[in-house]
Amino acid sequence: SQTIHQWPATLVQPVGSPLSLECTVEGTSNPNLYWYRQAAGRGLQLLFYSVGIGQISSEVPQNLSASRPQDRQFILSSKKLLLSDSGFYLCAWQGAGSFGYEQYFGPGTRLTVT
Amino acid sequence: SQQGEEDPQALSIQEGENATMNCSYKTSINNLQWYRQNSGRGLVHLILIRSNEREKHSGRLRVTLDTSKKSSSLLITASRAADTASYFCATFPTSGTYKYIFGTGTRLKVLA
Numbered sequence: 474s475q476t477i478h479q480w481p482a483t484l485v486q487p488v489g490s491p492l493s494l495e496c497t498v499e500g501t502s503n504p505n506l507y508w509y510r511q512a513a514g515r516g517l518q519l520l521f522y523s524v525g526i527g528q529i530s531s532e533v534p535q536n537l538s539a540s541r542p543q544d545r546q547f548i549l550s551s552k553k554l555l556l557s558d559s560g561f562y563l564c565a566w567q568g569a570g571s572f573g574y575e576q577y578f579g580p581g582t583r584l585t586v587t
Numbered sequence: 588s589q590q591g592e593e594d595p596q597a598l599s600i601q602e603g604e605n606a607t608m609n610c611s612y613k614t615s616i617n618n619l620q621w622y623r624q625n626s627g628r629g630l631v632h633l634i635l636i637r638s639n640e641r642e643k644h645s646g647r648l649r650v651t652l653d654t655s656k657k658s659s660s661l662l663i664t665a666s667r668a669a670d671t672a673s674y675f676c677a678t679f680p681t682s683g684t685y686k687y688i689f690g691t692g693t694r695l696k697v698l699a
Binding site: 515519522563578 | 617618620622627628629630631632635675677679685686687689690691692694
């Protein structure tokens with residue numbers, strides 16, 4: 474069966490520090506991968522999605538970036554964090570070629586920028 | 588702004604009662620999905636309804652879709668304390684983009 478992992482689970486970082494969040498998927502090949510951010514008590518904002526290795530689509534201009542160095546690995550990064558980057562970051566995957574169908578979410582990373 | 592808007596924002600009911608939450612959206616969609624999120628956790632997919640479907644059932648869940656009104660409802664029957672969570676609708680537009688648009692969610696609290 475398929476499993477999605479995210480780490481770390483929680484993170485507290487000072488303003489201006491770098492960020493690296495990792496997401497890996499097991500049990501499937503060539504998944505579509507997504508990064509979302511959720512502010513407290515709000516819905517999900519799509520940040521990036523990827524349909525293959527090295528292919529990244531950005532939805533929101535910001536100081537974050539994403540990379541997909543391997544088929545089942547999706548990384549969210551920042552060179553310098555802002556206070557506004559605080560939030561709950563969720564990674565999700567979807568079966569290859571199945572845009573528009575259900576997404577499967579990881580457990581999330583809660584980021585607090587101080 | 589988010590296309591999906593859930594209503595109400597928060598709902599508190601007694602165990603055994605039915606819970607109904609609504610979702611409105613603005614553009615044409617391919618399908619609409621409902622997800623549940625327990626506090627501090629990831630989202631769990633509940634049900635998907637396509638634009639050519641009007642009603643769908645899954646266990647104690649019933650989803651309706653009215654494309655003419657651009658709205659959907661999620662009914663949870665015989666609610667349990669374990670149903671306490673936030674519920675989100677997500678629309679997949681027909682516009683050709685690959686992104687889902689999530690609403691702001693309904694926070695459901697089921698009192699034992």
